Amino acid sequence: MSADAAPVSAATPDASAGKLSRRLAIALGPIIVSLALAGCVLLAVGVNPLAYYGFVVERGLLSPLGLQQTLTRMAPLLFIAAGLIVAFRAGMWNLGGDGQFLLGAVAAAASAPLLVQTLPGWLALLLAFLIATVVAMVWSLVPALLRAYQGINEIITTLMMSFLGVSLANVLVKLAFLDPSTTVPQTRTLAVSDRLPRLFETTITSGLIFGLVAIVVVHLVMTRTAFGLKLRTVGANPRAAIHAGLNVPVLTIAVFAISAGLIGMGGAIDIIGIQGNVRADWNPAYGLAVIPVVFLARMNGFAAIGFVFLLSVLSIGGESAARRLGVPQHFTLVLISIVLITLAVAEYMGHRLNQARKV
Amino acid sequence: MEQTQAGPAIVSLEGVTKRFPGIVANDRVDLDIRAGEVHVLLGENGAGKSTLISMLSGLQQPDDGRILIDGVEMPIRSPSHALSLGIGTVFQHNMLVPTLTVAENLALGGRWWQRPRIAELTARVAEIARPLGIDINLGARVSELSLGEQQQVEIVRALLRDSRLLILDEATSMLTPKGIAELGALMRRLVERGLAVVFITHKLGEAADFGDRVSVLKLGRKVGEITSERLRMLERAALVDEIVAMMFGRQAGADEISIPPRAANDDALLEVRELSMAETSDAPGLDRISFAIGHGEILGIAGIDGNGQKQLAEALAGQRPTDSGSVMLAGQALDGLDVGGRRKRGLRYLTDDRLGEGTVGTFPVSINYFLKQIGEPPLWRSGMERTREIDARAIELTRRYDVRTPGISTPVGRLSGGNIQKVLIARELADGARAVIFNKPTYGLDLANTLATRQRVRDIAGQGLAVLLISTDLEELLSMCHRIAVISQGRLVGIVSNGDRAGERVGRLMIGLAA
Ligand SMILES: Nc1ncnc2c1ncn2[C@@H]1O[C@H](COP(=O)(O)OP(=O)(O)OP(=O)(O)O)[C@@H](O)[C@H]1O
Ligand SMILES: [Mg+2]
Numbered sequence: 001m002s003a004d005a006a007p008v009s010a011a012t013p014d015a016s017a018g019k020l021s022r023r024l025a026i027a028l029g030p031i032i033v034s035l036a037l038a039g040c041v042l043l044a045v046g047v048n049p050l051a052y053y054g055f056v057v058e059r060g061l062l063s064p065l066g067l068q069q070t071l072t073r074m075a076p077l078l079f080i081a082a083g084l085i086v087a088f089r090a091g092m093w094n095l096g097g098d099g100q101f102l103l104g105a106v107a108a109a110a111s112a113p114l115l116v117q118t119l120p121g122w123l124a125l126l127l128a129f130l131i132a133t134v135v136a137m138v139w140s141l142v143p144a145l146l147r148a149y150q151g152i153n154e155i156i157t158t159l160m161m162s163f164l165g166v167s168l169a170n171v172l173v174k175l176a177f178l179d180p181s182t183t184v185p186q187t188r189t190l191a192v193s194d195r196l197p198r199l200f201e202t203t204i205t206s207g208l209i210f211g212l213v214a215i216v217v218v219h220l221v222m223t224r225t226a227f228g229l230k231l232r233t234v235g236a237n238p239r240a241a242i243h244a245g246l247n248v249p250v251l252t253i254a255v256f257a258i259s260a261g262l263i264g265m266g267g268a269i270d271i272i273g274i275q276g277n278v279r280a281d282w283n284p285a286y287g288l289a290v291i292p293v294v295f296l297a298r299m300n301g302f303a304a305i306g307f308v309f310l311l312s313v314l315s316i317g318g319e320s321a322a323r324r325l326g327v328p329q330h331f332t333l334v335l336i337s338i339v340l341i342t343l344a345v346a347e348y349m350g351h352r353l354n355q356a357r358k359v
Numbered sequence: 360m361e362q363t364q365a366g367p368a369i370v371s372l373e374g375v376t377k378r379f380p381g382i383v384a385n386d387r388v389d390l391d392i393r394a395g396e397v398h399v400l401l402g403e404n405g406a407g408k409s410t411l412i413s414m415l416s417g418l419q420q421p422d423d424g425r426i427l428i429d430g431v432e433m434p435i436r437s438p439s440h441a442l443s444l445g446i447g448t449v450f451q452h453n454m455l456v457p458t459l460t461v462a463e464n465l466a467l468g469g470r471w472w473q474r475p476r477i478a479e480l481t482a483r484v485a486e487i488a489r490p491l492g493i494d495i496n497l498g499a500r501v502s503e504l505s506l507g508e509q510q511q512v513e514i515v516r517a518l519l520r521d522s523r524l525l526i527l528d529e530a531t532s533m534l535t536p537k538g539i540a541e542l543g544a545l546m547r548r549l550v551e552r553g554l555a556v557v558f559i560t561h562k563l564g565e566a567a568d569f570g571d572r573v574s575v576l577k578l579g580r581k582v583g584e585i586t587s588e589r590l591r592m593l594e595r596a597a598l599v600d601e602i603v604a605m606m607f608g609r610q611a612g613a614d615e616i617s618i619p620p621r622a623a624n625d626d627a628l629l630e631v632r633e634l635s636m637a638e639t640s641d642a643p644g645l646d647r648i649s650f651a652i653g654h655g656e657i658l659g660i661a662g663i664d665g666n667g668q669k670q671l672a673e674a675l676a677g678q679r680p681t682d683s684g685s686v687m688l689a690g691q692a693l694d695g696l697d698v699g700g701r702r703k704r705g706l707r708y709l710t711d712d713r714l715g716e717g718t719v720g721t722f723p724v725s726i727n728y729f730l731k732q733i734g735e736p737p738l739w740r741s742g743m744e745r746t747r748e749i750d751a752r753a754i755e756l757t758r759r760y761d762v763r764t765p766g767i768s769t770p771v772g773r774l775s776g777g778n779i780q781k782v783l784i785a786r787e788l789a790d791g792a793r794a795v796i797f798n799k800p801t802y803g804l805d806l807a808n809t810l811a812t813r814q815r816v817r818d819i820a821g822q823g824l825a826v827l828l829i830s831t832d833l834e835e836l837l838s839m840c841h842r843i844a845v846i847s848q849g850r851l852v853g854i855v856s857n858g859d860r861a862g863e864r865v866g867r868l869m870i871g872l873a874a
Contacts, residue, residue: 226734226742233730236719242678243716244730245698 030342037342038335047325055324060317068203072274073312076101078211079266080290081297081304082218087259089222089299091235092252094259096143096158097287099165102278103139104132104264106169106187108271109278110177113188121194129268136264137257139165144256148249154256166283173280185280196273207273212305214262219301231255263287289315289333292340311336367430368393369555370415370446370524374424377410379773382765384410386579387424392524396587397546397556399566401606402576403805404777405763408559409451411576412528415557416448417441447522449513451529451559451776451803452714457502461495465516480519487518493538503642506711507664507831514542525549526557529776529803531565536833543569561805563599575605582606603806616838618857619655619817627651627687628825629706629794634684636670638849643667645674645681646850652794652825657816659840659857660829661865667849668829669711672798675827676708677701688794702731705793709800711829713779720772724764725753727771728786760785761811776803784812794825801835813839837862845869 039049059066080097087094108128115124143157179188196206222228234241234251241248266286271278293311297303311332318332368391377385384407392398402408413419414426417435425432428444435441441448455464462477465484481497488495493511501509510530517525525546531539546556546569560566566573573585583605590598629652638644645667652658660668673679675686677698686693693701710717718727729738729749738749753767762781764774771779780803787795797816801809817839820826830836836843837857844854845868853868855861 224744226739226744229726229733229744233719233722233733236721237716239716240719240730243698243710244733245677245700245702246733247697 030346031339033346034335034338034342038331038338041334041338042327042331045327047327052321052325052327055321056314056317058317059320060313060315065203066316066320070309070312070316071204071208073316074308075205075207075211075273076266076270077286077290077293077308077312078208078215078305079269080263080286081294081308082211082215082301083259083262083266084290084294085215085218085222085299085301085304086231086262087255088294089228089235090231090251090255091238092147092255092259093155094140094143094158094256094263095155095287095291096140096162096165096260097263097290098283098285099162099169099287100136100139100260100263101267101270101287102169102283103165104136104267105271105275106172106177106267106278107135107264108132108268109187109190109275110172112190112194112272113277116190116194124194125196125272128272129265132268132271133261133264136260136267139264140256140260141253144253147256148252162287169278170280173278173282179277187277189277190272192276195276196269205269205273207269210269211266214265215301215305218262222301289336292336296340296343368427369429371427371430372411372415372424373427375411375414375421375426376423377407377414377419378422380765383579385414385421385576388576388579388581390574390581392555392557393572394523394553394555395550396571397550397558397569399570399573400557400559400576401561401563401566401573401602403606404781404803404808405775406576406805407579408576409528409775412448412450412526412557412559415441415446415524415526416450417446442520442522445521445523446526447517447520447524448526449510449517449528449530453506453509453513455501455509455512458500460498460500461504461512462497464501464512465497465519483519484515488515499640503639505665505669511538522554524555524557526559528559529561530558531560531562539565561803561809563602563806564595566602567595567598573602575602577606606806617817618839618841619657619821621653621655621841625653628654628656628689629827630687631675632685632687634671634674634681634686636674636679636681636849643670643849645670646848647684648849648851649684650844650851650854652827654823654825655820656842657820657826657828657840659836659843660827660846661833661836661843662831662846662869664831666846668798668846670849671846672708672710672796672827672829675796676706678708699731705791707787707792707795709783709787709795709797711798711802713776713783713803714772717783718771718779721770723768724757724762724771724774724782725749725767727782728753728756728789731786756785756789761808777805777808780804781808784815788815788819792819792824794827795819796827796829798829799831800828801830801832833862833865836865 035053039053042049042052060070061067080101084094084097108131111131112124112128115127119127139161140158143154143161146152146157147154173187174185177187179186198204199206199208222232230241230246230251233244233246234248238248241251289311290308293307294304297307314332314335318327318335319329321327322329322331370392372388372390374387374389375385376383376387388411390411400408400411410419414421415435417438417440420434426435427433433444435444435446456467459467462480465480466477484495484497493515495508495512495515501512504512514527514530531542543565546558550556550571558565558569570590571587573590574581575583585598585601593601631651632649634645634648636645643666648671650658660671662668670679674681677693677696677700688701688704688706691704693704693706696704714720719730722730726749729752732738734742738745738752750767756762757764757767760781762774762785763778771782774782784800800816801812804812813835816826816828828836828840840857842854842856843861843865844851845865846852847869855864855868
């Protein structure tokens with residue numbers, strides 16, 4: 001997990017077909033191994049792994065309704081992945097995604113139902129979206145300033161701010177934005193007709209399109225523009241950035257703002273596109289789940305789209321499997337972490353193998 | 360040359376080959392390293408010296424050929440394996456942990472369950488460092504030391520380990536002449552005790568003075584060896600000529616003293632007044648530094664490394680805040696401008712820390728040329744990278760500055776030390792410069808490139824630019840400066856104009872006497 005793992009933009013374009021298939025084998029092999037390992041865990045808790053995986057694939061990928069849910073789930077996850085890519089490529093470990101996400105969600109849930117009463121629908125949603133973005137940005141200001149001017153490690157500050165943010169979001173739901181017309185503690189609900197339109201004749205939210213656009217734009221900005229290059233320079237060698245005359249503190253604050261803003265947008269999309277309200281004590285912990293995904297994708301936006309899709313399949317399928325087989329819903333996280341560890345081990349062994357061949 | 364008893368080979372390389380994508384860094388190299396000998400390894404930038412060392416120190420594995428230790432084949436699997444075999448190395452680029460103190464760095468690699476014994480360490484360091492004339496502050500944080508001081512720490516660290524074979528990869532590039540002579544004497548004492556030393560340098564005089572055996576690499580091949588018998592027979596000048604012929608295959612002209620003529624316009628171009636900066640616990644400050652450099656003038660800064668040269672250069676470049684004083688370029692005050700602002704006005708700074716801050720090792724060579732102009736037209740237009748323009752310009756700079764690289768998309772960290780330096784030189788000198796600060800511009804360059812770079816500095820001055828040349832190499836300063844200032848503990852203790860007996864007067868100032 002070091003900063004200089006950020007890929008280099010102008011790699012030699014000689015990726016031949018043979019290389020590609022080897023790459024695929026290297027990527028898929030560990031995934032199969034981890035499925036087997038996770039299967040052992042399932043066996044140990046008395047669940048038939050084949051039944052579990054069958055459910056996951058059936059409900060997350062094959063059934064039309066499940067697939068639509070999977071694609072809908074991707075919308076907020078893509079925004080979070082985009083936000084994390086910006087931060088990680090700039091060498092800043094924003095681990096506060098959950099707090100930023102929830103605060104964005106609450107801000108959208110508090111403002112959207114009120115705004116639709118007075119403004120045209122699209123303008124109301126746009127405003128709610130922007131409010132959520134700004135709230136998340138402001139929330140990231142404390143770790144940003146501490147890192148930029150005091151050099152305080154952002155891993156700790158963002159994590160702390162995340163705990164605070166999650167609690168604050170809860171408090172806001174219960175005290176400030178409580179919907180008086182229901183007994184369940186939750187915010188006012190945005191009517192289905194007022195939410196983001198669905199795609200064609202399906203239940204897929206159009207938020208998916210925004211998410212895809214966001215992550216592709218982030219990828220292009222990071223790899224093709226001067227701004228992205230500056231951020232990558234700061235990430236790869238901060239002393240070289242100072243030597244080259246980059247304003248590192250200002251760039252640091254910009255990175256935090258963009259990263260948190262994108263994650264806040266994810267929260268807003270989840271509300272104005274999918275949920276419609278925020279229930280008290282709701283915390284899907286998407287932020288933490290997306291972090292390993294971004295690493296698996298090596299901070300590449302296009303690869304991240306693929307891995308986010310996998311994560312969505314696992315989490316949608318895992319949720320229904322959880323209901324049917326009694327496996328805790330967070331088993332998907334266990335599965336993902338097993339994949340990560342196996343990948344790391346595979347990489348290490350590959351490295352040793354290469355060296356051994358040369359001796 | 361003293362008579363030394365050459366013992367049996369403790370390490371032998373047989374047909375060792377190392378390939379990198381697009382290049383054969385070592386091609387079937389045979390080498391015997393014997394106890395009781397200083398074995399000098401010479402070669403141009405990129406000849407493959409550091410690569411050969413990296414295989415001896417366990418950092419890399421040969422693709423072909425074998426390594427024998429005491430006559431037995433023995434693959435060196437890892438750096439710690441190399442250390443346990445008694446091979447200690449001082450690498451060309453520093454390997455210290457910047458956030459730790461010197462003492463902590465020296466204690467690294469001890470048993471992890473034992474507390475480092477700092478008192479014992481202090482005593483041993485004193486015992487090793489004193490005869491070397493090295494003075495290190497064990498409590499200082501490594502990030503605050505100059506590169507020269509870091510190099511000294513690394514030499515001490517390698518000697519702490521009781522190695523049987525000590526490898527020094529360009530360890531003298533940042534020492535003062537006195538320090539170099541002391542290192543030479545130390546190597547002599549070590550080989551008399553039966554150790555073997557491998558010594559890499561670009562200074563042929565050092566090879567002639569300290570070596571018992573000389574091997575020359577060229578384009579990865581070993582092209583010649585001068586045995587100790589022959590070495591003792593030859594005159595020093597004849598020896599240097601022979602080595603030059605082997606290395607470059609032609610007579611490279613010796614470095615002449617040539618001071619460029621001054622421009623007609625004699626006004627001060629770069630003017631520094633009373634520049635001050637407080638000293639910190641482990642770095643010197645600056646004490647009311649004042650000087651002026653005219654159009655076409657080269658002002659040298661001589662002094663022992665770590666006396667404020669780095670602080671001065673960084674303060675001028677805008678990288679380090681000062682407490683008081685002012686800097687004027689062509690009559691305009693630069694105070695308050697940041698690095699980018701000063702660069703736009705034409706002030707250029709060539710850092711001596713090429714890997715630490717000069718380049719981003721994982722970025723391609725092409726991007727590294729333009730790190731200081733990210734976002735500026737014509738290479739970027741409205742913030743978008745224009746790959747074709749960048750590549751074309753990079754190819755041109757690579758050709759013009761003779762950077763030996765497999766391609767412009769190679770990560771710059773993969774180039775040899777001297778070629779990384781050429782990338783930096785190309786970056787600073789390309790268009791728009793008015794005053795240039797060179798911090799040790801030729802360190803790590805081979806003879807041909809050193810001469811070419813010195814000529815470039817002279818040409819720059821010849822075009823009417825002001826040049827501030829910081830160097831620990833007095834010969835270099837004497838070969839081209841108009842005036843030489845001496846810095847000591849953050850203060851300019853005197854300025855000498857170059858000419859008769861200038862070297863002697865600078866030397867007196869350096870050791871604290873009046874010129
Ligand atoms: N890790 C690497 N990957 C690819 N190429 C490499 C790598 N390390 C070295 N090279 C190449 O191998 C060649 C030999 O490099 P090496 O560092 O051994 O040169 P050197 O003789 O030490 O030169 P210098 O005097 O400039 O330090 C160079 O062309 C360099 O670009
Ligand atoms: Mg080298």
